[in-house]
Each structure stands twice: as C-alpha cells, then as structure tokens.
Amino acid sequence: MTLREKEKILLQKIKGGDQSAYIELVTPFRIRLFRKALSMVKDEDDAEDIVQDALISGYRSIANFLAEAGVYTWLYRIVVNKSKDLLFKKKKGKEKPIDENENQFIDERLGYEKKLELSDESAYLIKKINQLEDIYRQVIELRYFEEMSYSEIASIVGCNVGTVKSRLFKAKEFLKHMILKDQKGEGYFGS
Numbered sequence: 001m002t003l004r005e006k007e008k009i010l011l012q013k014i015k016g017g018d019q020s021a022y023i024e025l026v027t028p029f030r031i032r033l034f035r036k037a038l039s040m041v042k043d044e045d046d047a048e049d050i051v052q053d054a055l056i057s058g059y060r061s062i063a064n065f066l067a068e069a070g071v072y073t074w075l076y077r078i079v080v081n082k083s084k085d086l087l088f089k090k091k092k093g094k095e096k097p098i099d100e101n102e103n104q105f106i107d108e109r110l111g112y113e114k115k116l117e118l119s120d121e122s123a124y125l126i127k128k129i130n131q132l133e134d135i136y137r138q139v140i141e142l143r144y145f146e147e148m149s150y151s152e153i154a155s156i157v158g159c160n161v162g163t164v165k166s167r168l169f170k171a172k173e174f175l176k177h178m179i180l181k182d183q184k185g186e187g188y189f190g191s
Contacts, residue, residue, distance in 0.1 A: 007071050014062055022059050029072045030055075032146070033079045040083035050086060054078040069155040073148070077156055128178050136171035139164055 013021035030051065037047035037054075058065075058075055065074060129140055135157075142153045150161045157164065 026055055029075055033075055037079050037083050041086055050082045054082050073152045073155055128175055132171055132174055135167055139167045140171050143168055
C-alpha cells in the first residue's frame with residue numbers, strides 16, 4: 001500500500017469520526033514538522049508549541065482538506081504560517097537588533113537526530129546556501145533537505161512546477177558560481 005493510499009483510508013476514517021486515525025496519520029510527520037519549526041523560530045519550546053498548534057488546527061480543518069497535495073505538504077504549510085506568525089508577534093512585541101544570521105537556513109537535523117558535527121564541506125555548503133536569495137534558498141531546502149517533489153514545492157511556494165524547476169536550476173547555478181569564485185569547485189564540480 002502506498003503512502004497516498006494509506007492517507008486516503010485514514011482521511012476517510014477521520015471524516016467518519018475516528019480521532020485515533022488522525023494521530024496515526026500525522027505521527028510519521030511530527031519530527032520533520034518540528035525540525036522545520038525549529039529552523040524558523042530557533043527555540044525548541046516554541047517549535048513544539050507550533051507543531052502542537054498546527055496539528056490541532058489541521059484536525060479542526062480536516063473536513064476542508066481536499067487531498068490535492070499530500071498531508072505532509074498541507075501540515076508543512078500550516079507549520080510555516082504559524083512559525084511566521086510567532087516571529088511576527090515577537091518582532092512586533094519588542095524591537096531587537098538585526099541579526100544577519102536570523103533568516104539563514106540551518107540544517108538542525110544532524111544535530112538533533114545523531115548529535116554529529118557538520119563536516120567542513122557541509123558547513124561551507126550550508127553557508128553558501130544561506131547566502132542565496134530567499135526564493136532560491138527555499139527551493140533548495142524543500143527539494144534537498146525536505147525531499148519534496150516539484151509539485152509539493154509548487155504548492156507550498158505558490159507557483160507552478162516550471163517555476164520551481166527554473167528557481168532550482170538558478171539556485172544551483174548561483175551556488176556553482178559562488179563555489180568556483182572561492183576556488184573550491186574541484187571537490188564539487190570536478191573542474
């Protein structure tokens with residue numbers, strides 16, 4: 001049975017009133033959703049609250065879920081929106097100095113799952129990814145770190161699949177240019 005088929009069966013059970021089916025549906029995504037929230041808000045307690053709130057919101061609006069995108073994609077969007085809301089509320093509540101690393105992508109997965117340090121090459125590559133414009137960094141993150149399909153990414157960023165492919169291509173070209181400019185291209189591109 002494919003993931004989509006299992007999701008459809010669980011969704012039918014949920015819409016029929018089976019609350020335990022919702023827990024079964026969302027449990028496989030919980031860690032990934034937590035990592036996304038944590039990468040945005042940089043606080044474990046806030047990230048946990050966001051995931052809980054997103055899962056509750058998801059349950060309350062499950063009747064409106066059309067299943068055009070996968071359940072993870074749908075929940076991911078809820079987590080991103082709730083993370084943005086929290087960041088906006090915190091920023092509005094108190095002004096703080098601008099931290100140039102604030103909006104940068106940090107791959108928290110390795111630290112939390114395996115407690116490994118990033119290798120020099122990984123740290124270098126993540127630093128370069130962080131230097132990309134948001135629209136390019138976002139598609140890199142979703143495609144390579146979240147392992148989403150082009151259609152899932154298109155659904156999240158609100159554009160068509162062709163635009164996602166174009167942004168991904170440009171992001172890789174920008175990365176290649178930055179890496180070659182640093183004269184580190186041999187390890188990455190064989191030049």
